[in-house]
Amino acid sequence: MATKKFMYLNRRSSFGTVYAIESLEVVLIAAAFEQDVSLAFMDDGVYQIVEGQSSDGIGMKNFSKTFHALGDYDINKLYVSKESLEERGLTESDLMPLVYEDEDDDWAEKPSIKIVTNDELTAIMSEQDICLSF
Amino acid sequence: MLHTVNKSSFERNSLQTCLNTIDDSSVILFIEDGVINAANNTKSSMIADLATQGRVFALQGDVEARGISSKLADNIKLVDYAGFVDLVVKHGTAVSWV
Numbered sequence: 001m002a003t004k005k006f007m008y009l010n011r012r013s014s015f016g017t018v019y020a021i022e023s024l025e026v027v028l029i030a031a032a033f034e035q036d037v038s039l040a041f042m043d044d045g046v047y048q049i050v051e052g053q054s055s056d057g058i059g060m061k062n063f064s065k066t067f068h069a070l071g072d073y074d075i076n077k078l079y080v081s082k083e084s085l086e087e088r089g090l091t092e093s094d095l096m097p098l099v100y101e102d103e104d105d106d107w108a109e110k111p112s113i114k115i116v117t118n119d120e121l122t123a124i125m126s127e128q129d130i131c132l133s134f
Numbered sequence: 135m136l137h138t139v140n141k142s143s144f145e146r147n148s149l150q151t152c153l154n155t156i157d158d159s160s161v162i163l164f165i166e167d168g169v170i171n172a173a174n175n176t177k178s179s180m181i182a183d184l185a186t187q188g189r190v191f192a193l194q195g196d197v198e199a200r201g202i203s204s205k206l207a208d209n210i211k212l213v214d215y216a217g218f219v220d221l222v223v224k225h226g227t228a229v230s231w232v
Contacts, residue, residue, distance in 0.1 A: 012145070013142065013167050013170065013200060015167070015196075016140070016166050043144060044142050044144050044167070044170065047170065047201070052204075053198075053200060054199060055195075055198075055199040057194060057196070057198050057199065057214075058195040058199045060199065062199070064201075087175065087176045088144070088170075088173065088175040089175040089205060090175075094201075094205075
């Protein structure tokens with residue numbers, strides 16, 4: 001099967017709607033088909049990967065931990081909107097330290113998250129075959 | 135009156151409409167994604183005055199779920215579900231801005 005470039009645009013926070021968890025499900029499916037997957041987090045979607053989420057008090061599954069598994073599925077291109085972070089008073093240090101092991105570099109652990117401007121995101125999106133919005 | 139807001143102001147204008155119509159004795163409780171309005175961000179000025187008056191509450195479980203406990207704006211009061219009930223009892227008619 002030919003490999004295509006898939007980008008998943010995540011624009012909603014984790015628990016208020018099902019968009020976030022549904023997106024993560026579909027991302028993992030695409031990874032199983034060994035496609036070239038990248039994720040973008042913009043608008044309130046940046047809250048999906050904020051460190052220290054604890055959903056015990058609302059009786060919902062804390063699926064934020066699943067993001068740590070993405071590296072093992074060769075999903076290591078997580079682009080986060082700089083503008084969306086700034087608007088929300090967040091910085092990169094507020095995000096989960098998501099990493100992957102680079103097989104081309106003696107399995108060195110490297111960060112999966114990259115903070116990008118809207119202009120950079122525009123360029124990345126234009127390289128994709130398919131963009132799915134959640 | 136008690137006004138509950140369950141949407142982020144980055145996503146919907148529910149809070150703004152609530153603020154446009156709220157009277158001087160009413161309080162606001164942020165629940166679900168509404169707690170994003172309780173975080174210290176570029177929208178915080180919307181509720182700063184009301185918060186100073188002690189009239190802005192946020193549901194603790196929803197705050198913790200979103201990982202923003204350490205990022206709350208000034209003077210936001212956290213309540214648990216029992217506190218939510220107390221607010222309903224104390225303030226009578228509740229308006230839910232969805």
